[in-house]
Amino acid sequence: MRVAIAGAGAVGRSIAGELLENGHEVLLVDKNPKSISVERVPQAEWLLADACEITALDEAALQRCNVVIAATGDDKVNLVVSLLAKTEYGVPRVVARVNNPKNEWLFNEAWGVDVAVSTPRLMSALVEEAVSVGDLVTLMRFSQGDANLVELTLGSDAPVVGTQVKSIAWPDDTALVTIIREGRVLVPSGSDVLEAGDELLFVATAEKETELEALFAAES
Secondary structure (H helix, E strand, O other): OEEEEEOOOHHHHHHHHHHEEEEEEEEEEEEOOOHOOOOOOOEEEEEOOOOOOOHHEEEEEOOHHOOOOOOOOHHHHHHHHHHHHHHHOOEEEEEEEEEOHHHHHOOHHHOOOOOOHHHHHHHHHHHHHOOOOOEEEEEEEEOOHHHHEEEEEEEOOOOOOEHHHHHHHOOEEEEEEEEEEEOEEEEOOOOOOOOOOOOOEEEEEHHHHHHHHHHOOOOO
């Protein structure tokens, strides 16, 4: 897979390193000469250019990329890069970094963003996930289809404890993706029985989250 990353700061370089370790081709693009540190990620391709300019993106051959990651520290730049990548070059997958949570509402399909990653939101979600039992926690918002990645830890008094997955009437537009049990990741099957302490990960539309949470609410 070929991936172009706009922004060669600490975030961009870290992403590049991970992708390279997984065998992908990576191009880092940055207009700041001080950010062009080839020795830090020598396996990557580097381009000194403004990723908001069409000529630069032509040089980067964005049309050959499977994924574009807008990872600069400027939300305006990340939005422009995302929009150009999607509309001008037809990049299948565009991931954008959100620096200011107040701007998160802009990072959607209209701006070419498939997945928006907000570090402040992700950190707060992880804190909630660590301390919340029985409450639905949003870990990530997907721009397409209004779907979210959400997590819930089953309390001992949850009505579904001891119930097989196939016996539960899940809301529409909801999918149980993973069960995390005692540090193990389980791919859920219909015969799996839910246990207290299970961490359940779902992909669900925002409008169905209330119904999903109601399934796990303890009876008063």
